[in-house]
Structures are given as C-alpha cells and as structure tokens.
Amino acid sequence: MSNTNIDNPRQEIEEAIASGDLSKLLRMNGMLHGHFCPFSAMGVKAAVRAVRELGVRSTGMEEVVAIVETNNCFSDGIQFVTGCSFGSNALIYQDYGKTVFTLARRSGDGVRISVRADRVSEERSPQATQLFEKVVIGRGGSEDDKKRLSKLWAELSFRVLELPDEEVFDIKRVAVDVPAYARIFASVRCSVCGENIMEPRARIKNGKPICIPCSVQEYYQLTGDGISVIGGS
Ligand SMILES: [Zn+2]
Ligand SMILES: [Zn+2]
Helix, strand or coil: CCCCCCCCCCHHHHHHHHHCCHHHHHHHHHHHHCCCCHHHHHHHHHHHHHHHHHCCCCCCCCCEEEEECCCCCHHHHHHHHHCCCHHHCCEEECCCCCCEEEEEECCCEEEEEEECHHHHHCCCCHHHHHHHHHHHHCCCCCHHHHHHHHHHHHHHHHHHHCCCHHHHEEEEEEECCCCCCCCCCCEEECCCCCCEEEHHHCEEECCEEECHHHHCCEEEEEECCEEEEEECC
C-alpha cells in the first residue's frame, strides 16, 4: 500500500501521454493486451491523439467516455490509454466492425478518429503477412514460426507508432450524445442458481426473481464475432 498512488493510479500513463512517449505506452499496453500488434499500437496512438486534443483525463468515473466501433486489438489500446474501460462504464461499444473510436467529454464535445487500415497494412513485410496467415489465421506453424511472428509483429507495432497521424488517421471534431451516468442498481438473488443479479436484468418466474440464463430467455453475448443473440427456447 505504501507505494500506491491512491490519488492517481494512472499518473505514469498520464505522464507518458503528456510527454508523447508512445512506445512506453505501447509497452505498458502489452500488459493488458498480451502481445504487440499493429492495431493495438494504432489504438494507443489514436487514444493519445484524442486525449491530447481534448485535454481530458479519466479517473474511470465517466467524466470522459470512449466509444469504440470494434472489439479487435485496437480497442485495448483505447481502453488502456484513455482509461475508459469496459468495467468503468466509460466504454461504449458499437458493434460496427470499424477501426474507429470517439473520445468525448460529458458535455458532448468529442474527437472521432478513424484508422486508415490500408496505410497500416502497407508497412507489413511479405514475410510478416505470410507468417500471420500461417500462425494466426491458420492456427498452425511451429514454435519457431510463432517466435518469429512475435518479433516481426512487435517491430512492426513500434514502427507504425512513428507514422505521422495525418497518414494513418482521419480525425474530426464531433458532437456526441453522451449517455447518462450509469445507475447504481440493487441486487437480487436468482431463485434457481442462487447467484446475485443486477435488478433490471432479473426476470420473474413463478413470482420469484430468476437470472436470464436460468430463465432460458434469449440474451446477448459479445464474442470475437461481435454481439449475437443466444439461448431462447
Ligand atoms: Zn493484438
Ligand atoms: Zn440463475
């Protein structure tokens, strides 16, 4: 506890944003994302640009919100650098499959950044593309292939960070309709599985609260394919 910065746990991140230390931020984002890749690098880079442009900081209390239009690697860079995360309700997800994000103040004042994916892909060597197809798309390749891909991918990631923003992004100021602050709800207990449920998510069966999976109703699930409806009887 003694070394914990209670007032601002994101101080190191904020300092790196202020000094424009993109490679430090990408290295730190690796702790969240698990690997280095060009689109997480684009997320870091876009987030730094937007945060600096709006002059905002986040304490994860929804004073600033990020709207992401994809759930690919890009979005982890956005969450890490902006501090607008899935768990803080400051991340809004739109299932459009576009490498685009908008950062907005609660007032609605926002910056929208769209990534020119073609420009980023141009930086890939044919060797990296070939290995990517074999290891990631084909889920194959030897241990050595995987190591070589990690190295090439990391090099590529740090290199694309240095590209001029104007080459890789379309940036515009936008007015955003920011949703109201997340409400705090009471919990109820599911009468079937016994787990707690946020009250508005509970259903009522035989006069008792029941959770969605136990009620076998349709519900939404976010996976790598985007949001889909599952369940139902
Ligand atoms: Zn990635
Ligand atoms: Zn249940």
